[in-house]
Amino acid sequence: MNQSPAIRHALNTKREDDFAQWYQEVISEAEMAEESGVRGCMVIKPWGYGIWERIQRLMDDRIKAAGVQNCYFPLFIPLSYFAKEAEHVEGFAKEMAVVTHHRLVSDGKGGLTPDPEAKLEEPLIVRPTSETVIGAAMSRWVQSWRDLPLLTNQWANVVRWEMRTRMFLRTSEFLWQEGHTAHADRDDAMVETLRALEMYRDFAETELAMPVIAGEKPENERFPGAVATYSIEAMMQDGKALQAGTSHYLGTGFAHAAGIQYQDKEGVQQYCHTTSWGTSTRMIGGLIMTHGDDDGLRVPPMVAPHQIVVLPMLRDGPEDEALLAYCADLTKALSALTAFSEPVRVLLDKRPGKATQKRWSWVKKGVPLVLEIGGRDAAGGQVSMLRRDRLWNAAAKANFVGLAKDEFVARAVAELEDIQASLFNEAKAKRDAKIEKVDSFDALAAFFSEDKRYPGWAEVVWSRPSGAELDAVVQRLKALKLTIRNTPMNGAEVSGPCIFTDRPAVERIYVARAY
Amino acid sequence: MNQSPAIRHALNTKREDDFAQWYQEVISEAEMAEESGVRGCMVIKPWGYGIWERIQRLMDDRIKAAGVQNCYFPLFIPLSYFAKEAEHVEGFAKEMAVVTHHRLVSDGKGGLTPDPEAKLEEPLIVRPTSETVIGAAMSRWVQSWRDLPLLTNQWANVVRWEMRTRMFLRTSEFLWQEGHTAHADRDDAMVETLRALEMYRDFAETELAMPVIAGEKPENERFPGAVATYSIEAMMQDGKALQAGTSHYLGTGFAHAAGIQYQDKEGVQQYCHTTSWGTSTRMIGGLIMTHGDDDGLRVPPMVAPHQIVVLPMLRDGPEDEALLAYCADLTKALSALTAFSEPVRVLLDKRPGKATQKRWSWVKKGVPLVLEIGGRDAAGGQVSMLRRDRLWNAAAKANFVGLAKDEFVARAVAELEDIQASLFNEAKAKRDAKIEKVDSFDALAAFFSEDKRYPGWAEVVWSRPSGAELDAVVQRLKALKLTIRNTPMNGAEVSGPCIFTDRPAVERIYVARAY
Structure with a gap:
């Protein structure tokens, strides 16, 4: 058992002191991403990209299991496609990258400049989302009711020109999946919209392992062109909300714009009802702010690139050979296990360098289990286990737990399952403690008063105003830097007056500051 | 056994009549891709994208096994980055998409136009390849010899503005992986360059299952900025060459341009030697033109999205229930098998529609094995197996082979392995038959004379001229629409005179028409 005080090198910033600074520091210290030098774009480094690959694979399995087929559509969208859906273009026109030329020439000063001879007749938009270009494809693919539902998805990069960016949360370019489906009628499209939301x-x-509330966004927060927008909302440890995924019922607006029509069973031409739904690299930001602690990231085992790191305490001497053989044997035994229906992902870290420094690098990266093995452990058939979720948990008596090797192998899968569950339970307990029912606008304002550090979410009931009346509510909330997050699905009946309009409330909503 | 003549609906175009037209027709009939309406960009449809996903997963496994780590770098490259490497910019400046604005405004005529107020100070290039932007990251990541080698890869879309496009072979946007590595010295970089080539x-x-020749490209065919470029070259069924992957030793040129330096063991600052290597969706074009036949595509089992399709001959009657149960049972038994170290991928095609039409759709798509099951087969515990590689092979006595179900399950993996091998062997025999040794320039011209339909490749020996002398050779070949493909690795000693310079030859090269 190696209970070195050097485990805790510690980050410079604690969550309670400066959450935004802590977030940046975790990303940097866990080597997840960095600024690229290209405005608003980040470089995703191996540990961050490894988590994204895990998310991709598991989400893709779910998407395929639902009968949705992956395709790939063009990066560029002609301006004319984009302009067809009026609300859509209004919502996106302010933040898009526009390609105007297809060649460079010398600028006569030793540099290069876009070639005026190679100006595009029609500018191309770098896709901010693909409803329009996929709608054009759907209009070719859908002819008859037999072609419906049409279920497609793509994994792609998209660009939205953001003025203020923050890594993983809001970058000009980001990676995502976007599902796009076409249906015969509203009911079928709504089933799909809600299926994606539930997925x-x-x-x-x-x-x-991130608790979320699935619900419908208010009218003012709808996706440009959507009839209804649903989201999952997660609470970060600073109490702010993060929209971590959205699903939209688009009605027939995009079908009209792109001409997505089918002949129904009676031979009548009908417009399709379409949906779209997406999740992105933003989820990684959510993961950091849900599970990170003052020692860095903690990655849930299901999405950890390495679930277990075996860390031999090498001494650069002849005794290393037996130690490495022992560790290789252990790694092999663990790799043969199955957790969450997949082979366990184990890394044997043979890099040179001090074991304490290497340990600290894995702690910051948030590997669920680190096994530190010294020569004495190897000789005695032991391992020292460090559970990242309990690293500085007061409930854990010791940082390291010494175990017989065989005993650890026998319980490794259970440990991983337990970490996955404990991270969820911890996050849910934190979130639930920060949701407060508030029954008047004054109480709302008090809940979010300036002197509160990380207040959380307010749960209120309202009359679901719309139009100008909703605008007024939105403005009152905006003055407090608040937004309506969503109306939870399958909410219980409500009673009492709306805190905004005083009319009888019809549903529950969450109000919060948000990313 | 169902020996319906309706199996062969046949394509409109045969390979021998019009290979280019046949290629387009296979892509269309196999539902792999289609024109998108966006200039030079295609839509990759589920069957084409499914093959790409298989390629990605298997290539990614190889890349990771080599210790290379995946990252993600920005889509946009500032013009100034790009201009740093002189040869590189010269090679690419003619074919790039240039982003000049980040917002649209109303054009006053009901449309939109790039907002003059939102013109970028420095235009951004949509990456045609990422040496420059990854070089900038490497210059931050590499400090010491301990950081080397640095082995990175990304899966990404890239854009090269092509005047004449052809689906999968040459599109303005395409998907690829690009490996980028930095090393302490030339030797280590060359080992990596050749490791990637061999991979x-x-x-x-x-x-x-596509035979290729790995070798070094001649000086005039090097990647812009590279010291040496290697390729794998495949022969298509029309005798033309397809460059299906490249690996470049970049020397220290990109390291100088981006400032990728390290302190060596003696404390001296040194420039890194870098490499890059890539393969793309172009490989799918190669796969079509290597394995396709006059009935459409034939997909090698290792990259087939479905390896086996179970096709019940439904009659829309009560007898379907027993048939479907039989087929579901068969599908389950087959899905439990392992081929090529992965679970066998089986689809039970329960769609409505005529079995003969459905069968033809799978034949065109090139699914390796189709099992057609009628009510009588189900009652008798039989299956009718159609091996796509033998569909119209004269050596196969029958299109369908009737087998007891258990017998088929027992030999299904062996059938898949045999199809994988037979496709390779068939392609290799075809290719080898079309490579001819030619010992003079006149003989070369005769080999490629206009009256020959699909001549193949000429193997010649040369003195490896360079500079102006090489340019002259390239021009003489260009007049015959020919290019030098590569000098094969580990070639045997050669003798005799160079067919171009008459000086003693030093090595063998392949000369061909090419995609």
Whole structure:
């Protein structure tokens, strides 16, 4: 058992002192991403990209299991496609990268400049989302009711020109999946919209161990062109909300714009009802702010690139050989195990360098289990186990737990399952403690008063105003830097007056500051 | 046994009549891709994208096994980054998409136009390849000899503005992986360059069943900025060459341009030697033109999205229930098998529609094994097996082979392995028959004379001229629409005179028409 005080090198910033600074520091210290030098774009480094690959694979399995087929559509969208859907273009026109030329020439000063001879007749938009270009494809693919539902998805990069960026949360370019489906009628499209929402909820809670509330966004927060927008909302440790996935029922607006029509069973031409739904690298930001602690990231085992790191305490001497053989044997035994229906992902870290420094690098990266093995452990058939979720948990008597090797191998899968569950339970307990029912606008304002550090979410009941009346509510909330997050699905009946309009309330909503 | 003549609906175009037209028709009939309406960009449809996903997963396994780590770098490259490497910019400046604005405004005529107020100070290039932007990251990541080698890869879309496009072979946007590595010295960089080349060769021949020749490109065909470029070259059924992957030793040029330096063991600052290597969706074009036949595509089992399709001959009657139960049972038994170290991928095709039409759709798509099951088969515990590689092979006495179900399950993996091998062997025999040794320039011209339909490749020996002398050779070949493909690795000693310079030859090269 190696109970070195050097485990805790510690980050410079604690969550309670400066959450935003802590977030940046975790990303940097866990080597997840960095600024690229290209405005608003980040470089995703191996540990961050490894988590994204895990998310991709598990989400893709769910998407395929639902009968949705992956395709790939063009990066560029002609301006004319984009302009067809009026609300859509209004919502996106302010933040897009526009390609105007297809060649460079010398600028006569030793540099290069876009070639005026190679100006595009029609500018191309770098996709901010693909409803329009996929709608054009759907209009070719859908002819008859037999072609419906049409269920497609793509994994792609998209660009939204953001003025203020923050890594993983809001970058000009980001990676995502976007599902796009076409249906014969509203009911079928709504079933799909809610299926995707439920898939996201279950993914967030199961794979990411991140509790979320699935619900409908208010009218003012709808996706440009959507009839209804649903989201999953997660609470970060600073009490702010993060929209971690959205699903939209688009009605027939995009079908009209792109001409997505089918002949129904009676031979009549009908417009399709379409949906779209997406999740992105933003989920990684959510994961950091849900599970990170003052020692860095903690990655839920299901999405950890390495679930277990075996760390031999090498001494650069002849005794290393037996130690490495012992560790290789252990790694092999662990790799043969199955957790969460997949082979366990184990890394044997043979890099040179001090074991304490290497340990600290894995602690910061948030590997669920680190096994530190010294020469004495190897000789005695022991391992020292460090559970990242309990590293500085007061409930854990010791940082390291000494175990016989065989005993650890026998319980490794159970440990991983337990870490996955404990991270979810811890996050859920934290979130639930920060949701407060508030029954008047004054109480709302008090709940979010300036002197409160990380207040959380307010749960209120309202009359679901719309139009100008909703705008007024939105403005009052905006003055407090608040937004309406969503109306939870399957909410219980409500009673009492709306805190905004005083009319009888019809549903529950969450109000919060948000990313 | 169902020996319906309706199996062969046949394509409109045969390979021998019009290879280019046949290629387009296979892509269309196999539902792999289609024109998108966006200039030079295609939509990759589920069957084409499914093959790409298989390629990605298997190539990614190889890349990771080599210790290379995946990252993600920005889509946009500032013009100034790009201009740093003189040869590189010269080679690419003619074919790039240039982003100049980040917002649209109303054009006053009901449309939109790039907002003059939102013109970028420095235009951004949509990456045609990422040496420059990854070089900038490497310059931050590499400090000491301990950081080397640095082995990175990304899966990404890239854009090269092509005037004439052809689906999968040459599109303005395409998907690829690009490996980028930095090393302490030339030797280590060359080892990596050739490791990647050999990985590609083995991948092409093993996973894609596509025989290739790995070798060094001549000086005039080097990647812009490279010191040496290597390729794998495959022969299409029309005798033309397809460059299916490249690996470049970049010397220290990109390291100088980006400032990738390290302190060596003696404390001296040194420039890194870098490499890059890539394969793309172009491989799918190669796969089509290597394995396709006059009935459409034939997909090697290792990269087939479905390896086996179970096709019940439904009659829309009560007898379907027992048939479907039989087929579901068969599908389950087959899915439990392991081929090529992965679970066998089986689809039970329960769609409505005529079995003969459905069968033809799978034949065109090139599914390796189709099992057609009628009510009588189900009652008798039989299956009718159609091996796509033998569909119209004269050596196969029958299109369908009737087998007891258990017998088929027992030999299904062996059938898949045999199909993988037979596709490779067939392609290799075809290719080898079309490579001819030619010992003079006149004989070369005769070999490629206009009256020959699909001549193949000429193997010649040369003195490896360079500079102006090489330019002259290139021009003489260009007049015959020919290019030098590569000098094969580990070539045997050569003798005799160079067919171009008459000086003693030093090595063998392949000369061909090419995609």
